[in-house]
Amino acid sequence: MPINYYIFLAIILFCIGVTGVLTRRNAIIIFMCIELMLNSVNLLLVAFSKMHHARALAAGAANTTAGIEAQLFVFFIMVVAAAEVAVGLAIIVMMYRNTHSVDINFLNRLKN
Amino acid sequence: MNLIIISALSGVVMMFSGLFVKNNRTISYIATALIIFLSLATMCELGAKSWFNIPQAEAMLRTSVYGKLIGVILTIATTFYFVLSGKDIERVGKHVADYYALMFFVLAGAGILLSFQNLLMLFLGVEILTIPLFILTGAQKQNLKSNEASLKYFLMGAFSTGIMLMGIVLIYGAMGSFDLSVIGKKAQFATPIHGANLMGLLLLLASMAFKVSAAPFHFWTPDVYDGAPTVFTSFMATIVKVAAVVAFIRLFEGSMEPFHTSKWQILVSILIACTLLVGNITAVFQQSVKRMLAYSSISQAGYMLFAVFAFNAFGKEGITIYGLSYSLATIGIFSVLSKMQDITFDGFNGLARQYPGIAFALTVFVLSLAGIPLTGGFLGKFYMISAGAASNSSYTWLFILAILCAAVSVYYYFRIIQAMYFKERVSDTPVFEVPVSKAFPILLIVVAALIILIGINPQILLQYLYF
Numbered sequence: 001m002p003i004n005y006y007i008f009l010a011i012i013l014f015c016i017g018v019t020g021v022l023t024r025r026n027a028i029i030i031f032m033c034i035e036l037m038l039n040s041v042n043l044l045l046v047a048f049s050k051m052h053h054a055r056a057l058a059a060g061a062a063n064t065t066a067g068i069e070a071q072l073f074v075f076f077i078m079v080v081a082a083a084e085v086a087v088g089l090a091i092i093v094m095m096y097r098n099t100h101s102v103d104i105n106f107l108n109r110l111k112n
Numbered sequence: 113m114n115l116i117i118i119s120a121l122s123g124v125v126m127m128f129s130g131l132f133v134k135n136n137r138t139i140s141y142i143a144t145a146l147i148i149f150l151s152l153a154t155m156c157e158l159g160a161k162s163w164f165n166i167p168q169a170e171a172m173l174r175t176s177v178y179g180k181l182i183g184v185i186l187t188i189a190t191t192f193y194f195v196l197s198g199k200d201i202e203r204v205g206k207h208v209a210d211y212y213a214l215m216f217f218v219l220a221g222a223g224i225l226l227s228f229q230n231l232l233m234l235f236l237g238v239e240i241l242t243i244p245l246f247i248l249t250g251a252q253k254q255n256l257k258s259n260e261a262s263l264k265y266f267l268m269g270a271f272s273t274g275i276m277l278m279g280i281v282l283i284y285g286a287m288g289s290f291d292l293s294v295i296g297k298k299a300q301f302a303t304p305i306h307g308a309n310l311m312g313l314l315l316l317l318a319s320m321a322f323k324v325s326a327a328p329f330h331f332w333t334p335d336v337y338d339g340a341p342t343v344f345t346s347f348m349a350t351i352v353k354v355a356a357v358v359a360f361i362r363l364f365e366g367s368m369e370p371f372h373t374s375k376w377q378i379l380v381s382i383l384i385a386c387t388l389l390v391g392n393i394t395a396v397f398q399q400s401v402k403r404m405l406a407y408s409s410i411s412q413a414g415y416m417l418f419a420v421f422a423f424n425a426f427g428k429e430g431i432t433i434y435g436l437s438y439s440l441a442t443i444g445i446f447s448v449l450s451k452m453q454d455i456t457f458d459g460f461n462g463l464a465r466q467y468p469g470i471a472f473a474l475t476v477f478v479l480s481l482a483g484i485p486l487t488g489g490f491l492g493k494f495y496m497i498s499a500g501a502a503s504n505s506s507y508t509w510l511f512i513l514a515i516l517c518a519a520v521s522v523y524y525y526f527r528i529i530q531a532m533y534f535k536e537r538v539s540d541t542p543v544f545e546v547p548v549s550k551a552f553p554i555l556l557i558v559v560a561a562l563i564i565l566i567g568i569n570p571q572i573l574l575q576y577l578y579f
Binding site for chain 1: 232235236239243246247250253254256259260262263264266267270271273274275277278281284285288289290
């Protein structure tokens with residue numbers, strides 16, 4: 001399959017994530033949209049990894065490791081995203097305990 | 113390398129000391145001892161090799177003299193921060209050791225950002241830098257403002273990380289490598305610039321502008337800085353910001369050769385102009401000193417971005433001076449502010465009569481932030497603007513704007529001096545929530561003397577750049 005399909009799919013997913021972050025008002029759903037952005041990046045990384053690998057093979061390298069670093073990057077993104085979830089959900093729970101809501105429209109105490 | 117490894121280990125030590133040590137004062141002493149050791153370790157690295165020789169890591173982390181010097185500056189600023197604000201950190205909440213541990217982890221992230229050679233390390237550094245900050249911002253768990261600030265910071269920070277990752281991946285797709293030097297080499301031969309590469313660079317630029325809170329990506333900054341506990345705002349506005357600016361420079365310096373055309377300077381000059389205007393003009397209207405300092409930190413970031421505009425030796429020297437004098441001055445003002453009852457300008461009324469030493473030191477800090485000669489802040493601004501002029505002198509409007517904005521900033525900074533020296537205290541409430549120790553004004557004056565010393569003789573700092 002051409003690489004274009006993967007790129008379009010990843011970019012569409014990414015744009016859905018961005019739109020969700022900008023339009024939704026529920027902290028958990030915003031959070032899910034951010035995760036969607038990160039995962040579209042993961043998908044694109046794997047696709048590019050395969051692409052660079054195939055390109056290196058076509059260029060004549062017999063046993064190439066080209067493209068392997070992108071797959072490693074995916075694991076790093078997963079680990080960091082998990083750490084972020086741990087902190088983020090804790091913050092949302094802390095917020096919920098105090099306001100009994102996860103609606104970010106409540107976040108207006110700091111405006112002048 | 114010393115900075116990264118020792119600060120991460122210090123963070124672990126602090127976490128365990130939270131288990132075994134019950135006395136908060138002792139915990140502060142342990143943290144101060146560790147940070148002094150850390151600054152000595154980074155200084156040792158400056159002239160010689162690192163204590164940890166890991167040649168395999170060269171592809172990921174490559175420390176330059178410049179990065180090492182900034183590391184020294186960050187640790188020295190943190191040392192002063194711990195010494196000046198240790199008692200305020202103890203008052204934030206119950207988990208004092210954890211706050212210190214998180215700050216050491218932030219320093220480890222800063223160390224990675226000063227020396228990354230691979231976009232993977234950029235990503236990890238940014239995350240190690242920001243995730244502890246989300247927690248520190250929300251450290252006052254019962255305080256709704258603190259909750260709100262930390263949720264906002266978290267959502268915005270994670271969002272900008274997503275944008276940064278998309279930028280990194282698009283660059284990888286176009287170039288086939290995450291290594292900055294490989295990307296730089298390949299980009300030299302790829303003219304016109306590859307579409308995916310260009311898109312990736314723009315996304316990276318946006319997310320880095322977000323991290324250093326440059327306008328138009330600054331909107332989270334005032335709320336987060338205002339809502340966070342005042343001691344931690346001090347840390348975020350100084351050490352973290354300088355590290356982020358240095359990472360910004362490092363990212364675009366070597367690798368983005370084709371982008372160094374006039375187009376790049378147009379983009380960055382717009383970014384700088386917006387940042388300076390928004391930061392300075394909004395700061396004029398603030399009543400709370402804390403919020404005013406939040407906006408002023410936006411405008412100071414605008415000056416630091418001149419190094420990203422120029423990419424020359426002047427800019428690097430400028431960041432060195434600017435980073436140290438700005439960090440010390442802001443840490444000093446915040447260390448006083450976090451002890452005060454009333455954090456509006458009125459809270460400073462009549463401070464000079466009761467505490468002449470503190471008022472004098474605050475005056476020096478404020479003069480330095482406003483960029484008055486003989487202080488480090490003046491030389492910082494001077495180097496930044498001359499860096500811009502040396503790289504491209506056709507941007508006269510930008511340099512004039514920067515100087516005019518410095519003039520505007522005099523207004524809101526001098527309101528503090530005016531309140532301290534020329535206004536009488538009407539209410540009977542004491543200035544400070546807690547009694548200040550006798551050593552505190554002396555320490556503040558030492559910091560002020562250091563700022564003046566940099567302003568008179570910057571060579572004591574800059575000579576290390578040319579070892």
